[in-house]
Amino acid sequence: MPFYNPNEIEAKWQARWEEDGIYQADVDPDRPKYYALTMLPYPSGDLHIGHWYAMTPPDARARYLRMQGYNVMFPIGFDAFGLPAENAAIKRNIHPREWTYKNIERMRKQLRSMGAMFDWRREMVSADPEYYKWTQWFFIKLFENGLAYHKYSPVDWCPNCNTTLAREQVWGDDRHCERCGTPVIKKDLDQWFFRTTRYADELLKFDAIDWPERVRTLQTNWIGRSEGASVIFTTEQGDALEVFTTRPDTLWGATFMVMAPEHPLVAKLTTPEQKKTVDAYVLQATRQTDVQRESADKEKTGVFTGGYAINPVNNERIPIWIADYVLMSYGTGAIMAVPAHDQRDFEFARKFGLEIRVVIQPEGEDISSDKMSEAIPAHGMMVNSGHLSGTPSGQAFDKAVAYIEGLGKGRKAVNYRLRDWLISRQRYWGAPIPMVYCEKCGVLPVPEEQLPVLLPDDVEWKPTGESPLKLHPTWRFTTCPNCGGKAERETDTMDTFMCSSWYHLRYLSPWYHEGPFDPAEYDYWMPVDNYTGGIEHATMHLIYTRFFHKALRDMGITRGDEPMLQLRNQGIVLGEDSEKMSKSHGNVVAPDNLVSAYGADTLRAYLMFFARWDLGAPWSNSGIDGTHRWLRRVWSVMLEQAPGVTASAEVVRNLLRKTHQTLRSVTHDFENFEFNTIISSLMELLNEMTKAKAQGAWGTQAWDETVNIYIRMLAPVAPHISEELWQLTGNRYSVHQQAWPVLDEEAAAEDKVTLVVQINGKLRDRIEVPADIDDEGAKNLALNSEAVQKFLGASQPRQVIYVKGRLVNIVV
RNA sequence: GCCGAAGUGGCGGAACAGGCAGACGCGCACGACUCAAAAUCGUGUACCGAAAGGUAUGUGGGUUCGAUUCCCACCUUCGGCACCA
Missing domain, CATH: 3.40.50.620 (HUPs)
Structure with a gap:
């Protein structure tokens, strides 16, 4: 051998x-x-165990599909x-x-x-320039189709990475940079965006794709669709003040309005008497970080602007306040406040002594505003709402929307949490944004025949907060593709997610x-x-x-x-100490070392075996030994000759049965990404082979069939040892060009089954019966079994349940 | 607060469709081989109990002849969202 x-x-x-x-x-x-x-x-430097975990089980599955006859890329x-x-x-x-x-x-x-x-x-x-040429080409296509635009606005800036980030790349309660963990700050900058929001609704549709529930939920939450109405209030100075609300049926309960401190109308609305207070509030609000401002348990603050707005449904004059609980980044940056039915507005109203008016009365209750201790979000009947009073909650939304539409003061509207994708990065190592700025002609795309806009090599990449390309002595200067005059290139590069x-x-x-x-x-x-x-x-x-x-x-x-x-x-492979692998923890597992110690086949198989693939688990150094032992045993069981072919017909029959049962489960598991049970089934079959070999099965036709099928099942998992075994057992190169074995249902079928005999659901006996036994036969055998007789004693069975091929349950 | 996922031996995990809980592997124990060790092979291994038997799938209920699996409530852990109007 x-x-x-x-x-x-x-x-x-x-x-x-x-x-x-x-x-x-x-x-x-x-x-x-x-x-x-x-x-x-x-390409961070070294392939780590996570790469192996992400790639080799899918590789095994791709190989399996190839053997199933697919042309797999x-x-x-x-x-x-x-x-x-x-x-x-x-x-x-x-x-x-x-x-x-x-x-x-x-x-x-x-x-x-x-x-x-x-x-x-x-x-x-x-x-590669031939790749990013097309990245740039796509950018231009998006620009030409109105899906890329630039805008001066407050954006998230990572002070450590020295660049702006997309909203998606700002994580967690403390709003930190997804890459380096540093909390981000706000900066006002001219940046390029892609109009992802235009696709918000379609991105919420998942019926055409088989994606994990978890991902669909995350994306759905992220997009954050909410249905409501857009309503136009009017300031006393005649400006339109648009708000978004999910509860247009509470419009009659709006007793004041609140704007974000950054709202463009603040200055105009503020009366001279209020100017000092308002300016001070705006200043302290902008000084605070988003985290401070957005912490939910913070007590409400705000100031009165001195201005008033007219509520379009009842022409009431209501005061306009500013407060930092209203965010400029969501909706229109202004809200109608309905303190009786919104907890935040309620807290604000109580603190500043503003009117609270109940306009929705829950059934069977009579709530008055002065006795309330919190807002009532519940639905009920509309009250104090003009001609709509008495409308039940089922119709309230639609009737209210129809009414404001009739007034020409609003319409049904949908709002999203999703923001447009900010793709400008003030960094060097990325694809240059292929745009030029001409004083005469404005912002223009680089003509297609001039692509790619090459990234220059001679650049100072100091972290100045400016794009390194901006500091290049010549690169940014170009000519306008339209008028031929002097022009400058965009010096930001694209987000690598592009x-x-x-x-x-x-x-x-x-x-x-x-x-x-x-x-x-x-x-x-x-x-x-x-x-x-x-x-x-x-x-x-x-x-x-x-x-x-x-x-x-x-x-x-x-x-x-x-x-x-x-x-x-896939899940995550943790360190042996159950912590996330990192150099500082000193728990990093290096695949290169494992490959030289055990071989790639062992590592591949172990990564499939040691955990549920979608969950991941801590690494185990002793665990991989077991998998390595298994492959070595596969090798010796197949190659080490055994003397004398003496197996009984039963041994041979059992071996073939196990082989085809294994084939059935391995096939099922490949289809369903259940990699760990593929390995355990193969281990079980090897254990069965070991027993059969001890009973003289080596060299029988059934043995050869088992070995042949085994190697083909092993091929996707451990491609090298399989190829070698395939050759050593007398087959033609290559095992990876073989078809997946065909299941022989007859060989896989059981002719005897073990019936479990229960009394009142408790296991009392096991009996061997022919697989095709009928109802009566099974029940009789069970009732007459010694153990059942003993337990039954004098009591009479009330009911006997037979589950075909599985069990008999006797109820007494 | 809202949404989602997961809780099974000492450990990773298994149980296809409501029907033998703990497959397979690790670890551990004992044995064989060996002067000895390693490697290898074999046997055993949920818990309580001498045994008969009993108890066990986060907790408490429910449905069912029968529940790790289905339903309700709760606890714990992890992840996401969060003053989103």
């Missing part, structure tokens, strides 16, 4: 597969396609622009390009050691020059059939890429409503 040396056989077969190009996926109209995609890695590439490269440059004075491409080179080698079926001809690197919004399209044809992708490849491969990655992208990348696809569809560039039909999330 040859010795199992993983390092030797893995290197050997990887080279051979590469040479033969057995994993190359080409358009083939005769075969069903399957586009399996895993989120592309950032499983590509790989690099999300190569981004901050860490630039930070390395600042810290160690290495050019970001050099740092990035060195890392990519290193990671390519590490990725190859996985033995995955990547088709390397389709590799893309987002920092690069990753369309990489799945570049994989289709990274060699293609006439467009971002070859339409023939698109027609065959798209959409992505299965997408895998971490949950952390639920409200970032996964919203962006859906938006991007829909925008492209509306421009006629892509087809179909969704880019990725099925999504599955």
Whole structure:
């Protein structure tokens, strides 16, 4: 028996597969396609265990689907622009390009050691000019179609990363930067945005895609749709003051209005007597951080402007206040306050002695405003509401909206929490935004034939807070594509989430020059059939890429409503101490070391086995030993000859049964991403083989069939050892070009079953019966069993339940 | 406060559709081989009990002949949202 040396056989077969190009996926109209995609890695330097966890189980599944007859594309590439490269440059004075491409080179080698079926001809690197040329081209398309715009506004700024961030990249209660954890601050800047909000409603639709409930919920919450009405109040000076409300039926209960301190009408509304107080309040409000302002348990503050507005439904004159609990960033930055029915307004009114008027009376109660201790959000009958008084809650909303529409003072409206996507970054290592500013002609896109706008190499990337490209002596100066006069380039670069919004399209044809992708490849491969990655992208990348696809569809560039039909999330591999892996914890598991110690096959199998893939778990150094032992036992059980073929017909029959039962469950589990039970089923079958071998099964036809099926089932999991075993057991190269085994239902069928006998639901006996036993037969056997007789004693069974092939329950 | 997910041995986890709870592996114990150890192989391993038997899937109820699985309430952990009008 040859010795199992993983390092030797893995290197050997990887080279051979590469040479033969057995994993190359080409358009083939005769075969069903399957586009399996895993989120592309950032080239941070070393492949870590998380990459293996994210990539090798999906690789096994892609291999399984290939054996099932699909033409499977499983590509790989690099999300190569981004901050860490630039930070390395600042810290160690290495050019970001050099740092990035060195890392990519290193990671390519590490990725190859996985033995995955990547088709390397389709590799893309987002920092390559031929890639970002098309990133820029897409930007221009979005601009031309009114989906990219620039605007001067308050935006989130990370003082550590020295750049603005999208709303999605600001996390948590303390509003910190998603990358570095530093709390963000507000800055007023001229920035580029994509109009994601235009797609808010469509992004809420998930019926065409099989995505985890969790992701759908996160996206739904993030988009935050709320239905209500937009109502126009009028200030005494005649200005329209628009508000959004989800409760138009409480309009008659609006006893004052509140504006955000930043609201543009504040200055005009403020009377001379109030000016001092108002100015002071506005000043202290702007000084506070968002976190301070938005903390819910803070006591309400605010000041009266001196101004008044007219309520359109009853022409009442109501005071206008400013308060920081009203946010300029949501709705219109102004609200109608209905203290009787909104807790926040209630607290505000009580504190400042403003009128509280009940306009919704819950059934069977008689609530008066002076006795209330909190707002009543409950629905009930409208009261104190003019001609609509007496309207029950079921109709109140619609009737109120119809009324204000009739007055020409409002309409039904929907509001979203989702903001447009801020994509400008004041950093160097990204795709330059392909726009120029001409004094005469305004803001213009760079003409298509001039793309890509190349990122210059000779740049000072000091963290000044300004875009490094702005400080370049010549780069920013150009000529206007329209008038030929002097013009300046946009010096900000794009958010790298822009690069990753369309990489799945570049994989289709990274060699293609006439467009971002070859339409023939698109027609065959798209959409992505299965997408895998971490949950952390639920409200970032996964919203962006859906938006991007829909925008492209509306421009006629892509087809179909969704880019990725099925999504599955893997969990996280924690350190052995159950903490998140990090250098500072000293609990990092290095896959390279594990590959040299155990081989890639063991690591792949262990990552599939050690936890539920969607949950993840702490790493275990002793756990991987068990998986390695299993592969070594597979090797010796199959290759070590046993003397004499003496197995009984029963042993042979049992072996084949177990083999086909295993095939059934392994097939089911691959379909359903239940990787851990694939391995345990294969372990069980090996245990059965070990027993059968001890009983003389080695060398029988059934043994050979079992070995043959076993190796094919093992092939997706542990591709190298399987290829070697396939060859050593006398088969032709390559096991990875074999079909998935066909299930023999007859062989898998049980002819005897063990019936569980219960009395009152308690286990009392087990009896062996033929699988095809009928109702009466089973019940009789059970009733006559010794144990049942003993327990039953004198009592008579009241009812006997038989569940076919499973149990008999005797009720006494 | 709102929304979502998860609670099963010493550990990771299994149980397809309401029907033997704990598969498989780790760990541990004992045994074989060995001068010895490692490796390997074998046996055992939820808890209480000498046994018969009993008790167990976060807690308490319910439905059912039968509940880890379905329903209700609660507790804990994790994640998201949050003065969102």
